[in-house]
Amino acid sequence: MSGSERRAREAFGNRLREIRLDAGLTGRQLAEVTGFHFTKVSRVEHGGQSLSDADIRGWASACGAVAQIPDLINEMRTVDTAYREWRRHTRAGLRRLQDSAASLYERTRLLRAHEHWVVPGLLQTAAYSRAIMTDWARTHDLPDDAEQANQVRMDRQRVLHEGDHRFVFLLAEQALYSLVPSAAEMIEQLDQLITVMDLPRVSLGIIPATAGLGAHTQTAFWIFDDVLVRVETLTAGLDITRAEEIELYVAAFERMRAAAVFGRNARALIAKARYEFVQQSATS
Template identity: 50%
Template sequence: MPSPSPSSSVQQARQALAGRLREIRLDAGLTARQVARFCGWHESKCSRIEHGRKVPSQEDIRSWCTACGADDQVPDLIAALRAVDSMYVEWRRLERSGLRHQQESRLPLYERTTRFRAYSSWLVPGLLQTRAYTAAVLHSIRRQAQLPDDVEAAVASRMERQRVLYEGGRRFALLVEESVLRTSVCDAAAMVGQLDHLVTASFLPSVSLGIVPMGPERGRWPVEGFWIFDDERVNVELVSGYLTISQPREVTEYARTFTELSAMAVYGRRARALIGAARSHLHETDQAEPAD
């Protein structure tokens, strides 16, 4: 029996996989005993798999689908299985070797990706962050998690990763909630620099920068931030961990969500107007604060 997952999302993914296998069996008109007999298993193994108490192996999935005449579903089910085992990594595990290692470990994924889609409801996306903004974010993470201080090296690694923006053959569609523009995670001067950098980035030929305006009349409320790498993988940043999704059906769902959010965003001159308004608001707020 697998150990309990620290994430309810992972447990739900396990249950979803179990439910799909049960549906395949029922659609084939077979009993659990018949599937077990075909696969050469004890009948209790089918029950444990269907109730999510046992995570099947890839070979188990192949045998199950062959028994049920559903070999065409094997690739998607195996992708779901891999997602169950690798989708969730606690922040503590990611940061065990320090923030620098966490940043460097993502570089190969960025280098092999040609189409980036990202939505951020909390922070400016990493590829568009300035050095000062990144430093403020990583210093905050280091303090909260009580990690060794390798922030300077981690910042340098993230800045190095941004070179993919300027290398040919890549496209970047980046969505940011307007509230992110008005959330200061650094001092006023650094935040002004970050907003100015967003304006500059919006002119890059490979970048489509969309700002989702604040307001009550919207078809979809903000969701957790996520990145889609080509059509192969989604990374979702949660409070407690880092979710990696590779199951085609779920990747498609995130792509659909991104499309819906994209339709709500503004671009070009209208996006830069919202950035300018946030910059003006920041300046006014800074001027209004009483001196110590």
């Protein structure tokens, strides 16, 4: 189980514990009413075990929380199915993974993306993207189709220029310095960011490294309209669809946007990073 999945299961378990406590029941009392073994109650509340739909109905009914049953069942199913294991989804290669996301980008009207380590795929140059793809293929021992997957990603960038789409990108300043391809290719990538900033549908902000704690998050995430948040880790991907959770990500994004710099100030930070790579390139 990935760390992200465990946290989601623990959050669901906490919700069930609160329902039990609100009903004034101990774990053993709930077990007696529902017919669960008392250890099952503890495992569920600590995120160590799932519940069937029937189990959730029994739990909620015993606690006088019948009205919450549909939402609880939906949340449990989300926890069980929202995690996309990279090995399973990429066994046919990275190109298939790239192809599978095409329709999502096409139908999204407002895309908000935060990256804290690398440049987002929609803004990558071919060389930068190829380096990312090659690294993923090597890390996960995938079929060698990085070049084909890279072309799919490059083709997808047309959404920046076509259709009724709007984009807000927030990059932590570190993303400007992460040496993905060579120093010379990083210069090309940073020039690409400057060019993208002039697109009418794109807003690009840089979060200064000196910004406060509220201006940063522990992971990158992408918000597709107000219906989906996508978070990807080394081993799994998480699709978040619950309205309450999406609202938290939107609120975090807005805090980071308030701390970010745009326009001339963003260009200055990009130029500063570019100068560092020019120096590296000159001495290599």
